[in-house]
Amino acid sequence: MERRYLLGNEAIAHACLESPVDFICGYPGTPSSEVVDILRMQPERNFYIEWSVNEKVALENALGAAWCGIRALCTMKHVGLNVAADPLMTSSYTGVTGGLVIMSADDPFAHSSQNEQDSRMYAKFAKVPCFDPGSIQEAHDMVRDAFLFSEDIGLPVLFRPTTRICHSKGDVTLGDLRVSGRTGQFNRDPAQYVVIPAHTRVLHKKLNGKQASIKERLVELGYNKAEVRGRDAVIASGIAVSYVSEIIPHSTSFAKIGAYPIDEAWLKEFVSRHERVLVIEELSPFVEEEVLQVAGTIPVFGKKSGNAPYEGELSPAAVGRIMKSAGFATNYDFPVANYPPDAPPRPPILCAGCMHRAAFYAIKKVFREGIFPSDIGCYTLGLQLGGVDTTICMGASITVASGIAHSGEKRDVVCTIGDSTFLHTGIQGLMNAVYSNAAITVVILDNRITAMTGHQPNPSTGITACGVPVPPVSLEAICRSCGVLYVETVDPYNLTLMVNALKEAKARPGVKVVIARHPCVISARRAGISRRPYDVDSEKCTACGTCVRFGCPAIEMGGEKAVITDGCSGCSLCAQICPSGAITPGVRK
Amino acid sequence: MKESYDILVVGIGGQGTILASNILGEACMIENRPVKGAETHGMAQRGGSVESHIRIDGRFGPLIAPGTADIIIAFDMLEAFRYSYYLRPGGKIITNRRLVVPTSVFMQGLPVPTDREILGRLSGYELCVIDAEGLAKEAGSLLTQNIVMMGAASQFIPLKTESLVQSVSRLVPPKTLEANLKAFELGRVAGSSC
Ligand code: SF4
Ligand code: SF4
Numbered sequence: 182m183e184r185r186y187l188l189g190n191e192a193i194a195h196a197c198l199e200s201p202v203d204f205i206c207g208y209p210g211t212p213s214s215e216v217v218d219i220l221r222m223q224p225e226r227n228f229y230i231e232w233s234v235n236e237k238v239a240l241e242n243a244l245g246a247a248w249c250g251i252r253a254l255c256t257m258k259h260v261g262l263n264v265a266a267d268p269l270m271t272s273s274y275t276g277v278t279g280g281l282v283i284m285s286a287d288d289p290f291a292h293s294s295q296n297e298q299d300s301r302m303y304a305k306f307a308k309v310p311c312f313d314p315g316s317i318q319e320a321h322d323m324v325r326d327a328f329l330f331s332e333d334i335g336l337p338v339l340f341r342p343t344t345r346i347c348h349s350k351g352d353v354t355l356g357d358l359r360v361s362g363r364t365g366q367f368n369r370d371p372a373q374y375v376v377i378p379a380h381t382r383v384l385h386k387k388l389n390g391k392q393a394s395i396k397e398r399l400v401e402l403g404y405n406k407a408e409v410r411g412r413d414a415v416i417a418s419g420i421a422v423s424y425v426s427e428i429i430p431h432s433t434s435f436a437k438i439g440a441y442p443i444d445e446a447w448l449k450e451f452v453s454r455h456e457r458v459l460v461i462e463e464l465s466p467f468v469e470e471e472v473l474q475v476a477g478t479i480p481v482f483g484k485k486s487g488n489a490p491y492e493g494e495l496s497p498a499a500v501g502r503i504m505k506s507a508g509f510a511t512n513y514d515f516p517v518a519n520y521p522p523d524a525p526p527r528p529p530i531l532c533a534g535c536m537h538r539a540a541f542y543a544i545k546k547v548f549r550e551g552i553f554p555s556d557i558g559c560y561t562l563g564l565q566l567g568g569v570d571t572t573i574c575m576g577a578s579i580t581v582a583s584g585i586a587h588s589g590e591k592r593d594v595v596c597t598i599g600d601s602t603f604l605h606t607g608i609q610g611l612m613n614a615v616y617s618n619a620a621i622t623v624v625i626l627d628n629r630i631t632a633m634t635g636h637q638p639n640p641s642t643g644i645t646a647c648g649v650p651v652p653p654v655s656l657e658a659i660c661r662s663c664g665v666l667y668v669e670t671v672d673p674y675n676l677t678l679m680v681n682a683l684k685e686a687k688a689r690p691g692v693k694v695v696i697a698r699h700p701c702v703i704s705a706r707r708a709g710i711s712r713r714p715y716d717v718d719s720e721k722c723t724a725c726g727t728c729v730r731f732g733c734p735a736i737e738m739g740g741e742k743a744v745i746t747d748g749c750s751g752c753s754l755c756a757q758i759c760p761s762g763a764i765t766p767g768v769r770k
Numbered sequence: 771m772k773e774s775y776d777i778l779v780v781g782i783g784g785q786g787t788i789l790a791s792n793i794l795g796e797a798c799m800i801e802n803r804p805v806k807g808a809e810t811h812g813m814a815q816r817g818g819s820v821e822s823h824i825r826i827d828g829r830f831g832p833l834i835a836p837g838t839a840d841i842i843i844a845f846d847m848l849e850a851f852r853y854s855y856y857l858r859p860g861g862k863i864i865t866n867r868r869l870v871v872p873t874s875v876f877m878q879g880l881p882v883p884t885d886r887e888i889l890g891r892l893s894g895y896e897l898c899v900i901d902a903e904g905l906a907k908e909a910g911s912l913l914t915q916n917i918v919m920m921g922a923a924s925q926f927i928p929l930k931t932e933s934l935v936q937s938v939s940r941l942v943p944p945k946t947l948e949a950n951l952k953a954f955e956l957g958r959v960a961g962s963s964c
Binding site: 351517524734 | 772782783791792795796798799804805806807808809810811812813814815816817818819824828830831832833834835836837838848849851852854855856858871872873874875876877880882883891912
């Protein structure tokens with residue numbers, strides 16, 4: 182046994198190697214991505230691993246593998262589970278033979294997400310067990326146990342860490358790595374795997390029949406545990422367990438919930454021994470509702486009583502406030518300290534030389550009055566450049582654009598979508614737009630990588646998750662085969678060509694596609710490509726501010742004149758737009 | 771009451787706050803002490819404001835509560851100011867002298883914060899200002915600024931210098947080891963006069 186300081190996702194990945202797992206897939210999404218990234222980078226791989234094109238595809242792949250008796254892991258972020266919800270809801274009917282763990286990482290406070298949905302609801306909806314770790318060590322141990330549990334009960338298991346587990350760090354005790362030696366074998370069993378009505382009705386009944394024993398088994402496993410120490414009781418789940426542990430007095434009872442469904446008899450027994458109960462959990466009142474069901478006349482404090490928030494993430498200080506407001510003792514009083522309101526914000530920004538900035542600049546130039554639906558990726562930061570009017574979920578740029586165009590709106594509709602997002606769920610929208618004869622311009626921002634989540638390869642990159650070269654998918658061929666007549670590929674670093682392609686698109690009817698292609702500057706830098714940085718000639722600079730408004734983080738206003746810092750990656754865009762010709766290539770440093 | 775020594779490392783996405791957190795965590799492993807931490811990944815890493823929490827001897831959650839950090843290590847002066855409310859009374863701020871003005875300030879024509887203004891706003895704290903850029907240059911690589919800062923902070927952190935040096939040696943790319951060790955030492959000397 183080894184102790185190491187690890188990121189939560191590293192500990193989770195390590196647990197997969199200890200299990201060991203045979204089949205790994207997923208779609209990148211913060212805060213889940215590092216698990217597959219770490220596993221695919223292993224020098225020795227005794228498992229199959231892929232980055233799938235989307236979460237539904239990933240889960241169905243993993244399900245197929247688990248039906249062949251091998252252990253499979255499928256990772257995604259919480260909103261990815263919406264995409265994979267279709268196979269999830271019926272995979273509980275069919276069950277699995279090999280262990281299947283679905284990791285859906287939740288993001289309370291939406292650090293890097295479009296919403297704060299609670300994956301535990303999906304587990305309840307699909308009637309599968311759910312593990313909800315309270316610490317990194319527990320996350321590690323749960324993953325290891327989840328595969329065994331999945332095999333025991335013959336159901337997929339949902340594993341739901343949150344951002345503060347995935348992206349926290351701590352000392353973790355690890356187990357030994359193992360090699361499984363399993364190979365998949367499919368045993369034909371239509372009554373199990375073909376969900377025609379006659380089969381599915383039987384399977385549903387079977388699934389419901391398993392529930393009682395699942396609850397008992399989870400208490401036996403020790404992930405739901407309670408200590409009676411006084412008349413007041415706090416019940417916490419997930420990361421809140423860690424926060425409560427820090428400040429709960431020894432005279433207050435404490436129940437830690439780490440797995441669902443909760444055994445009602447066990448819960449009722451614990452609750453009934455107290456005068457007051459406080460439930461502390463992030464997001465939905467999921468545990469709280471269970472507690473309310475069994476509490477009878479015992480007062481239950483939590484979200485429904487107004488003591489705890491329904492939104493955002495908890496913190497030690499927030500937990501302290503909740504306990505105080507409900508009249509529960511704490512053994513530490515957090516000071517009141519507030520963020521300085523006049524600190525200028527530092528929001529994330531597209532990198533210096535990012536192709537997206539160049540593309541947005543050209544789009545705004547050609548379509549001054551346009552409407553700009555967009556999508557999910559680094560380019561969502563085009564919001565700061567006025568190039569993003571809507572985002573809702575993966576792939577929804579083209580579809581929302583079609584809807585707006587068909588609504589009777591007269592202005593030009595120009596949507597942006599990244600290469601990975603287009604391949605994830607954009608293609609159907611494009612096909613539909615052509616089929617329904619929408620008048621829209623689609624700009625595919627093709628930087629050949631899934632950048633936002635940490636630069637994972639995708640089918641347009643031309644390599645697999647393990648770095649094996651494969652033929653890259655042709656975005657042009659996909660668009661043409663959907664029936665798009667105008668498909669033009671340009672390098673957005675060349676402003677003139679980019680503007681011309683967009684003007685051409687503007688003049689044509691129907692669906693037009695401009696593919697703006699240039700490698701992401703970060704992946705280019707990693708590949709050893711460097712460009713000569715640019716300099717401002719302060720004699721020629723008239724301080725007009727054109728380059729500063731372009732928004733490149735390597736351009737500053739140094740006193741009266743613009744200056745270029747050592748962050749410049751040499752895209753040349755500022756030089757192309759400077760009306761005084763004051764920006765030119767500098768000396769290579 | 772608090773049993774952990776709580777360090778907040780703050781900076782701008784891409785400045786190496788994560789490596790700094792790893793160095794502290796690894797040093798705890800070397801000394802066989804428990805440690806917890808939390809950090810920013812994802813979108814904020816694109817040039818946004820980022821924070822790493824490290825709790826030496828921490829046994830509970832990863833987050834430090836505002837008003838309770840023992841020390842703040844800031845890779846940028848504006849970030850030192852932004853997160854100063856995390857410091858406990860009597861705590862210390864070790865900050866890089868550099869101030870990178872957020873691009874949005876220029877784009878939106880907001881008032882540009884100056885070094886003097888920010889230093890003024892921090893004057894109520896025990897402050898140690900380090901010329902990380904100058905010292906990193908002296909060490910042989912501008913990329914070692916984060917290690918300079920760790921060296922300076924090592925004067926105050928309850929971890930042995932040997933553990934931190936060993937940790938740096940384990941974590942930086944072998945090719946850059948010499949410059950990083952020099953950077954650590956230069957930072958350490960600079961920190962001693964705070
Ligand atoms: S990581 Fe790549 S795609 Fe993302 S902002 Fe930077 S250059 Fe652009
Ligand atoms: S050339 Fe200009 S726009 Fe491009 S990265 Fe350098 S400073 Fe920024």
